[in-house]
Amino acid sequence: MDQYFIIEKFVLITILFAISLLIAMYSTYAERKVAAFLQDRLGPNRAGIFGILQPLADGVKMFMKEEIIPANANKWLFMVGPGLAMLCACIGTAVIPWGQDLNIGGRIVPLQVTDINVGVLYIFGVVSLGVYGVMIGGWASNNKYSLLSAIRAASQNISYEVAMGLSIIALLLVTNTLSLREIVAQQQGWHWNVLYQPLGFIIFMVCSFAETNRAPFDLPECETELIGGYHTEYSSMKLGFYLFAEYINMFVSSTVMATLYFGGYNYPGMVWVAGQVSPNAAALIGTGIFFLKIFTFIFFFMWVRWTIPRFRYDQLMNLGWKGLIPLAIINIIITGIFIAVRNF
Amino acid sequence: MGTSVFYFVATLSIIFSLMVIFSKNPIHSVLYLILTFFTFTVHYVLLNAQFLAVVNFIVYMGAIMVLFLFVLMLLNLNKENEPNKSAMLKILGVIAGGCLALTLVGSLKAVSINSPLVLKSANLGLVKNLGKELFGPFMLPFELSSILLLAAMVGAVLLTKKEEKVNG
Incomplete structure (x- = not known):
């Protein structure tokens, strides 16, 4: 473990953190612009050209608001909640391979913070931990609507985690590895996993909508029933943290979907491109394409939010337990039979 | 390095598991239990058991403890309405705990430090x-x-x- 290794990882982590925050910031702007576009409005256009400074203005507003902690709230846990939500949102990107290795002055620099050989499970663990921020915050507020919302969030997450895990198992049958680096490397060119696992991808995507509490599954923030949801009692930057964590989660789920099913940094014709330009440039083009895929998914998240109305709670549970889980099990069986026949 | 990390994490595990018992609020107990499981995950990583570590992380911390918290929040247990234990129950508890301690001490004595279990492959x-x-x-x-x-x-x-x- 030399000093360059530490510097390299430190720089990578800092850049990743900055990019996550920047993308989350501009997702709030993009969401309002997309909503405006879909509803035939203009959207934010006052701060800067095309309203490009709107996220900054929103950020300043959040910081300037009065900070209120309810008298009967559990003070420590009230503060831990948003912090935990933010933490769990930020550590998910650590195992994602962002591109092919760079060669900086004869030194091979992998564009991945760490390649643990249980990468897929790590992401799954971080996702399942994310619900604690919501639960602790909702309970510590000492408000019955917050509590109801926290319980909704927990039951929703547990239900959809099952289907998500089952859809990942079918994917792992195809890839034979849990390391995200190897999973991406296998999908060279056009061999994207979505072509082998279309049903698995759809299940995974629906589950990630539920895991990130996005519409049409944003039951924990259902304002018509719950005032505001788990963050009813929150104000100022603590509320900002919750909202921000949601957008970072959206970014992380988009990244995971692009990595697992849509080839990560791979794109058709990458071998030809690699022959034309230097290896570093080729790697960076791959990273650019990866981000393009991520942005497409983020747009898809927003598109769905402004198109499909919210589910009712029993519909949500029925879809999860009676729809997606049997479908995911069937998917595993079909995949297993295919692989058994191919290897026969 | 590995040994000092182990002692640090082991101390944390013991402190957190004691806090599980000593905190009055059941929700705090569960939260300390989650922290205890987290230190166990670190122990598994130190033992080079990555799969066990991450499964412990997902199943215990991510799923089972969420359910615990879920039930406690629904029941809304507070220290005020917790029924007082009678003296009889307390004495029985002390005897049961003492028996457990005796068993632990006995089994620890049987384990000799000189013959540690060596895995066939690390x-x-x-x-x-x-x-x-x-x-x-x-x-x-x-x-x-x-x-x-x-x-x-x-x-x-x-x-x-x-x-x-x-x-x-």
């Missing part, structure tokens, strides 16, 4: 090796334990079913 905890072991030599016990879990699951589903009224 990489046994990695996913690939663990899978080969579980689905190779330990196939039958592994499948039997999964049937046990299935039976528990079916039982739980059966309990939630309402009893149908018999006419007549």
